[in-house]
Amino acid sequence: MVGVARIKLGRNFSTSFLIVDAQSVKNADSAGAKGYDAGKKVSGIKRHIAVDTQGFPHAIAVTTAEVTDRKGALFALARHASDLQSVERILADGGYVGKPFASGVSELLGAQVEIAKRSELHTFAVMPKRWIVERSFAWLEKCRRLWKNCERKLNTSSQFVHLAFLALILKRS
Numbered sequence: 001m002v003g004v005a006r007i008k009l010g011r012n013f014s015t016s017f018l019i020v021d022a023q024s025v026k027n028a029d030s031a032g033a034k035g036y037d038a039g040k041k042v043s044g045i046k047r048h049i050a051v052d053t054q055g056f057p058h059a060i061a062v063t064t065a066e067v068t069d070r071k072g073a074l075f076a077l078a079r080h081a082s083d084l085q086s087v088e089r090i091l092a093d094g095g096y097v098g099k100p101f102a103s104g105v106s107e108l109l110g111a112q113v114e115i116a117k118r119s120e121l122h123t124f125a126v127m128p129k130r131w132i133v134e135r136s137f138a139w140l141e142k143c144r145r146l147w148k149n150c151e152r153k154l155n156t157s158s159q160f161v162h163l164a165f166l167a168l169i170l171k172r173s
Contacts (some may be wrong), residue, residue, distance in 0.1 A: 001112045001166065002056045004171035014086040015052040016034075018059070020091065020109075021133040022048045022069040023140075025149045032152035035064030045149045045157055047140070048072035050080075050090070053106045053129070054135045054172075058084060060160040069095040087111045091129055140164050 003013040024037040027044035036043050042065055051061035051075065073096065077084065090105055091114050102113040116130050118147035140146050143164040151157045 001169055002049060002052075002058060005056060005169045006052070006054065007149055009054060009171045011052075011054065014083075015088055016088045016091075017091070018050040018052060018084070019091045019129055019133040020048075020050045020073045020096065022072055022095070022132075023048050023137045023138070025146075026066050026147050026151040030152065031149050033064050033154045033157075037065035044153065046072055047137075047157075047161060048076045049133065049161075050076060050084075050135060051133050051136045053132060054141070055132050056169060058087075059137065060158065060161055060165070061162060062154050064154070070098065070101040070104075073158065074101065074108070077105065077108050077161055081108050084109050089114055138167055143167075148160075149172035 002143045006082050007013055015031055021023050024042040024046050025044050026042055033045060035045065037046060044065050046063050046065045047068055048063065049057050051057050058082040059076040061072055061073050061079060063075065071123045087109050088111055093116055096113065097115055105113050107113050140161060145160055146164055149157055151160065
């Protein structure tokens with residue numbers, strides 16, 4: 001579905017560049033799967049996505065919040081590795097620094113990891129290409145069911161993320 005939407009926008013069917021990030025989401029009382037992200041101080045789940053330059057998702061995984069960004073991204077990429085063989089570069093933020101992540105991506109996809117670093121601490125600056133994945137998370141937040149995790153199972157949360165992206169792709173193409 002993503003490939004068809006990319007062609008309608010004048011792009012190639014498959015992408016060679018992905019942007020990876022994770023988002024911690026608070027749980028409602030009814031949610032079953034819980035974890036605690038100590039960095040963000042959030043009890044809930046974490047959504048890991050890899051998007052192309054159009055903001056379309058190519059890899060999605062939903063985990064409990066204590067799973068690190070690196071492990072979750074590798075999990076998402078491994079789930080969709082057969083569809084991502086044309087990927088040559090992956091852009092990520094400072095949370096993905098380290099040899100284990102870079103070597104994991106290299107083993108799975110044969111791609112290189114590029115880390116976008118901030119120039120100064122405690123100042124806001126738009127980092128080139130990183131805003132695309134943040135925009136994709138903002139699109140998810142517009143779905144009423146996704147602003148907070150209310151699902152008992154991680155699989156259900158994952159399916160709602162897929163459904164929200166499917167609606168977005170249909171609207172944009």
